[in-house]
Amino acid sequence: MTAEPILIVKDLTIDLLTAHTAVRPVDSISYQLRRGETLAIVGESGSGKTVTCFAPLGLMPVGVKADVSGSVLFEGTELVGANEETLRSLRGKSIGFIFQDPMSALNPARRIGHQIAEVAELHLGITPRAAEARALDLIKMVGMSDPNARLKQYPHELSGGLRQRVMIAISIAAEPKLLVADEPTTALDVTVQAQILRLLKEIQARMDMAMVLITHDMGVVAGAADRVLVMYAGRQAEVGPTEKVLVAPRHPYTMGLIDAIPRRDDAIGSRFRGLSGLPPILGAPIKGCAFTPRCRHSVEGCGAQRPPLRTTADPAVMAACPVLNA
């Protein structure tokens, strides 16, 4: 993990414009990612995790216009301001994507085999026949039984877990260098979640891919990520190696998230220790620290000026809370 980073994100700010509103779900985010490394982006729903990864690659739903500023360098190519042609040539080939809901992400009217094979055919420049063989290999690789029959099946004939395996097969079909997984286990049964996560880690190790894992589940972070980036209201709260951030959080929001995880020694029936309050509604950028209204440690002045992300007492960890890290 000493090589040059393959992904360098710097001061990434994204404004989303829709028919009804304008919001800024991503505000000055910076991070780097190396080959083989996994970065988890953590936050509550609506904190801008997904947009951070998808908007710079031009993957926004119809009816949403993303204004992206800052810089996203992928293997030396600047993505911010790049044309659709450039972005498309990267998607699928160099960067693979896994979506949250495997129920709706697969095309209901097409055979699974075709949906996998077309990626290989397009990006690896192989014949349709070879692509089909590759699809078969991939089906086996993601651990599905009876691969030959699976190729001819349609998504509605599979369970959620199997569909997510298909989605993984699609995302890695062209051997990308970076995999973006958006809540890959959220929509699945608890028992299946662990299997899918293990599969992802396995494949990542085998292909030496970098991975961005978007999640709100601290358990997933602990199990899969090398480093973690905690987002709150579109801003970075804390960044650092997983083992350090989870053990000794240095931002009140991270502390709250970790504190909310149920523990083995909790008395049965004890009160749930969630974060009180709700995340702010996105809109105009909030003056000062966005977490102030929910923060136990807030002092006068927190709401006045925006706290910068600073190196903490541990040089590997950065946090945006001057109150706890003075």
Place this chain on the structure above:
Amino acid sequence: MQSIKAFAKAVAALPRAAVFTIGAFILLGLFAPYITPYDPNAQNLLMAGEGPSLAHWLGADHLGRDTLSRLIAAARTSLVGVCLVLLCAHSIGIVIGTIAGYRRGWTDEVLMRVVDVGQAIPSLIVSLAVIGIFGVSYWNMILALALAWWPSSARISRAVAVNVMNKPHMEALRVLGASPLRIYFVHLFPATLGAVLVYATADAGAVALAIATLSFLGLGIQPPTPEWGQMLVDALPYLEADPRQVILPGLTLTLAVVGFNILGEAVALNRVPKPLGARLVAARRRITASWATETRS
């Protein structure tokens, strides 16, 4: 009250072109007797086949009747016909639809199968059959079209009624002990009526087309009452000599129907997100640009 509010809200969200065309059609229809420059049925054989002039802006037909006056009077014929047909069709449709949506179960099942069959048969064939049995007359035409149109109204009413019945406050009402009659007449019926009115308006274009088609075939509005389809068929033998008398009623009818169809399209497309237009993007960017200055200060 509820239905008026729902209707007003829906109208406000409609494309201007549709509101303008439909508004013009309705105004012309309402005030036709006061704004026609001449008596639409007054013949003046000296004027027969005349081209446009200052006195007769759109000329006169083969019997020397003022074309403009006849076109305006035809708007009234069409408007009245459309309103009568929609009134009859939706009266049947709403009652059947709300009963199906309210009762559900086998009542719903039976009623909707009937509606299915009614919808599977093209509306023109139903109206032709009815006219073929009962004979050609104005009220038979209205009856024929109403019988052809009620199934689609029932289908929409049922969908709306089911939607209304599934709202949490309806459940609350039932738990609080509101009587079924009260639920039906005070809550379900008005809410359904409001929503169905929008669809009814969008459907008016198709009804106007059907009235014109029946009149064109000589089975609807009878001469000398001016009606667009009937004016067109009247002028058809003189197509070569005087195409204007064919084209004008056709165009007027098409224009009126276009208005209703724009409306229908707007109703159908409202739920699909579409890419933002340049003007909308610019407006939203003004908002985001103001953020930058705010944060700096």
Place this chain on the structure above:
Amino acid sequence: MLVFIAKRARNAVLLLFLASVLCFTLVVSAPGNVAILIAELRTPTATKEDIAKVEEELGLNKPLLERYGFWLQGALKGNLGISYKTGEDVGAALRSRLSVTATLVAGGAVVAFVLSLLVGFIGALWAHRMPDYIMRGIALLGASTPSFFVGALLVYAFSVNWHLLPTFGFSGPASWVLPWLTLGFLPAAVLSRVVRVGFEDAMAKPYVLTARSKGLSQTRILFRDALPNIAPTYLNALGTQIGTMVVGAVVVEPLFAWQGLGDLFLAGVRFRDFMVVQACLLVFITFFVILNVVVDIGITLTDPRLRRQRS
């Protein structure tokens, strides 16, 4: 699949039976006495005895059920009675006119199919840009223009003005062109909107985002991902439009002075010739029922979710 087809066929036969009952009751319940009508057709000054003779002859004095059985038996053999107005054999008249209407509707269906896909695809390929707006404008106009006006315009433009195509009757294949266009124009416009809205709907679905994440081009996504998803909807709408076109023949045939089923039906309706109306209705409804079965099978074949469920 075969089981499914068999089931549909059984339902279709049931529907046809219902339709025959409906057609029969329609005429029986019609106001006015049929026997008087026929008797007056034979001798304008028909006496009571003349009427009784007619009733005896046609079995009109028998109980309803028996009359229905008698009528159905005849209908199955192609014997649909005798016109009250012209005294013509209705079955024979139907048979001689069937091919005209069949050719007309088939041609109209091809026009509607080709035009609607063309206009719909252009709109989808250049979505929310100039070509799309133009195509949508054309479709809007087309869906709002009555077919008799389209026909009149076409006749005026091509025959009267440019002398390019024959207007009335038959004189070689060229005389088919205008009626086909007239009949297919409105359905084409309606169907093109089905295509366009279908694409718009499909392109906003999450699986299109997945397809874009694979690096596929917009055009490829349109045809490979969206198209299979709108096919069932389109087939359904096409079936409805073909059904409508059969009735559209009522408008188009008189316009071009053609002697088809539509023309026959119209004459029947105009002169309240119940036997003709009844026979035409029976033919039309039979066609709709068969059409519905074919469309249903088509939809099942194009929608994998239905295919597995029904096979």
